[in-house]
Amino acid sequence: MTLRPVEVRGHLALEEHWDLRHRHALGRAGEAFARGVERGAIVAARCAGCRRVLLPPRVFCERCFCDTELFDFESREGELLSFTVVRMPFAGSPPTPFGIAYARLDGSDTALGALVEIDPDQADGGLAIGTRVELAILDSGFGMERLRYRPVR
Amino acid sequence: MRRVAITGAGQTVHASRRPDVTLGELCLEAIVPAVGESGLAWDEVDAVVFGCGPDLLQGVRNAYLPELVPLLGAAKPMLRIHTGGATGGSLFQAGATLVASGWARAVLVVGAEKASEPGDVQAVLNTMWNPLFEQPIGLNAINMLALQSVRQMHVHGYTLEHFAEVTAKNRRGGVRNPFAQLRQEVTVAEVLASEVIAWPIKALECCPRSDGACALVLVGDELAGRAPAPVRLRGMAECTDSMYIGDRLGDSLSEYIDATTLRAAAHDAYRQAGIGSPFDEIDVAEIYSPFPSAEMKACEAVGFCERGEADRLVETGALELGGVLPVNPSGGPMCANPIGATGLVRIAECVEQLRGTAGAHQVDGAARAIATSSGGSSQFYTVAVFGKEAP
Numbered sequence: 001m002t003l004r005p006v007e008v009r010g011h012l013a014l015e016e017h018w019d020l021r022h023r024h025a026l027g028r029a030g031e032a033f034a035r036g037v038e039r040g041a042i043v044a045a046r047c048a049g050c051r052r053v054l055l056p057p058r059v060f061c062e063r064c065f066c067d068t069e070l071f072d073f074e075s076r077e078g079e080l081l082s083f084t085v086v087r088m089p090f091a092g093s094p095p096t097p098f099g100i101a102y103a104r105l106d107g108s109d110t111a112l113g114a115l116v117e118i119d120p121d122q123a124d125g126g127l128a129i130g131t132r133v134e135l136a137i138l139d140s141g142f143g144m145e146r147l148r149y150r151p152v153r
Numbered sequence: 154m155r156r157v158a159i160t161g162a163g164q165t166v167h168a169s170r171r172p173d174v175t176l177g178e179l180c181l182e183a184i185v186p187a188v189g190e191s192g193l194a195w196d197e198v199d200a201v202v203f204g205c206g207p208d209l210l211q212g213v214r215n216a217y218l219p220e221l222v223p224l225l226g227a228a229k230p231m232l233r234i235h236t237g238g239a240t241g242g243s244l245f246q247a248g249a250t251l252v253a254s255g256w257a258r259a260v261l262v263v264g265a266e267k268a269s270e271p272g273d274v275q276a277v278l279n280t281m282w283n284p285l286f287e288q289p290i291g292l293n294a295i296n297m298l299a300l301q302s303v304r305q306m307h308v309h310g311y312t313l314e315h316f317a318e319v320t321a322k323n324r325r326g327g328v329r330n331p332f333a334q335l336r337q338e339v340t341v342a343e344v345l346a347s348e349v350i351a352w353p354i355k356a357l358e359c360c361p362r363s364d365g366a367c368a369l370v371l372v373g374d375e376l377a378g379r380a381p382a383p384v385r386l387r388g389m390a391e392c393t394d395s396m397y398i399g400d401r402l403g404d405s406l407s408e409y410i411d412a413t414t415l416r417a418a419a420h421d422a423y424r425q426a427g428i429g430s431p432f433d434e435i436d437v438a439e440i441y442s443p444f445p446s447a448e449m450k451a452c453e454a455v456g457f458c459e460r461g462e463a464d465r466l467v468e469t470g471a472l473e474l475g476g477v478l479p480v481n482p483s484g485g486p487m488c489a490n491p492i493g494a495t496g497l498v499r500i501a502e503c504v505e506q507l508r509g510t511a512g513a514h515q516v517d518g519a520a521r522a523i524a525t526s527s528g529g530s531s532q533f534y535t536v537a538v539f540g541k542e543a544p
């Protein structure tokens with residue numbers, strides 16, 4: 001932490017920069033998912049009670065109040081349920097413009113959010129709710145950086 | 154449960170930047186008038202419930218809590234609450250519960266924010282999301298609401314013009330409200346022509362980042378008479394939804410654009426208040442709507458119209474000051490959004506409306522009012538219904 005005096009509109013302020021390291025545990029489901037992506041797999045959770053398939057995976061079903069089991073989910077295609085095309089960056093954001101999409105992959109009961117390929121020249125990125133998308137696993141990056149939705153042509 | 158009354162309400166003028174005060178000093182600008190109105194001596198306040206947004210917004214851990222603790226003299230209890238944008242609503246529910254339970258006779262509730270202090274508010278808000286699954290895909294407050302707006306357009310047929318109309322309506326409210334931060338009108342054409350931040354949200358549809366505070370004094374019946382015009386709590390509820398946005402898209406039990414849990418909270422609050430037909434029985438609403446699509450969604454969820462029919466309310470002018478059911482006559486969060494205070498400001502505005510002291514944005518004869526708040530990725534919802542008469 002460093003603090004230095006600065007003037008803000010006629011008032012004295014202290015400017016501070018934080019350089020703190022955090023190490024966030026991924027958790028049992030998250031770690032299985034992240035390691036899955038490394039080997040080209042999508043790890044989902046299935047509830048032992050309601051049999052719902054949940055993405056992102058999690059260890060407990062909040063509707064049945066019971067444990068889930070983690071498994072390799074095969075489907076790579078599904079329906080686009082919402083999206084946005086982001087034009088305004090913030091610190092640490094993916095380079096703009098970029099697209100965020102939520103799609104429900106066939107056989108899953110929830111939608112997984114991931115980055116999506118867009119046509120940057122169209123305001124809506126050339127995307128439309130209800131259309132088919134596929135989920136690709138790219139060769140580089142970590143975790144969600146490697147996942148990319150693409151419209152199925 | 155004991156009945157609860159609001160006998161003091163104070164808010165600051167909300168501003169883009171208050172470099173002259175700390176967060177604690179800003180709070181005092183709301184607290185002193187609120188306690189003054191209540192007719193209570195300072196040491197009659199039994200507890201303080203305080204809230205602000207993420208510590209990273211202030212850049213100070215436990216943002217200035219110690220500045221507020223000595224306010225009431227020694228040995229008074231204090232709680233801090235943070236439910237994102239719903240913080241103000243949650244503060245009220247907690248404070249009112251302390252009074253209703255009989256644990257406290259009088260509670261001071263304070264919400265505040267200095268969103269001017271961090272260099273990049275949206276980068277701070279991005280850290281609210283799960284670091285593995287959500288942060289890397291670029292979620293922040295604007296992008297998360299954009300995902301909602303796109304889906305409303307597809308499912309309900311809402312248009313860019315509807316969103317721009319709501320924006321223009323709220324900005325007209327800001328012109329009338331001396332506490333608002335944005336006090337200039339904008340036209341529908343100007344909104345539509347402003348740059349896209351995240352499709353379909355335009356720059357002029359985004360709430361401002363604000364420095365501001367709000368405080369309320371909540372009391373039971375035995376202290377309500379100390380103030381000339383106590384406002385009565387008629388019903389309140391708080392409901393929370395699933396963590397992931399993707400669990401709430403096209404799901405039969407929880408739909409992002411239906412605000413299913415806000416609907417449940419409103420239902421519960423209306424049951425307590427004895428309200429059967431909210432559109433007919435409520436006179437004024439202060440809705441937590443930092444973006445126009447959020448206001449349309451909330452109008453459906455609190456029962457002002459059927460699902461997907463908020464466009465009719467916009468087209469007929471029902472939500473305007475002078476309309477059938479004015480929504481956010483103060484301009485609402487689109488004209489000032491000091492995050493931790495915003496939900497409380499909604500309630501303070503209801504208090505002014507029911508007292509008849511709202512000034513240029515007064516709704517004539519307002520006798521029933523509703524305030525909502527919303528936080529997280531539309532997960533935390535609160536509803537409170539107020540009247541002039543005790544239940």
Ligand SMILES: [Zn+2]
Pocket residue numbers: 047048049050051052061062063064065
């Ligand atoms: Zn289950």
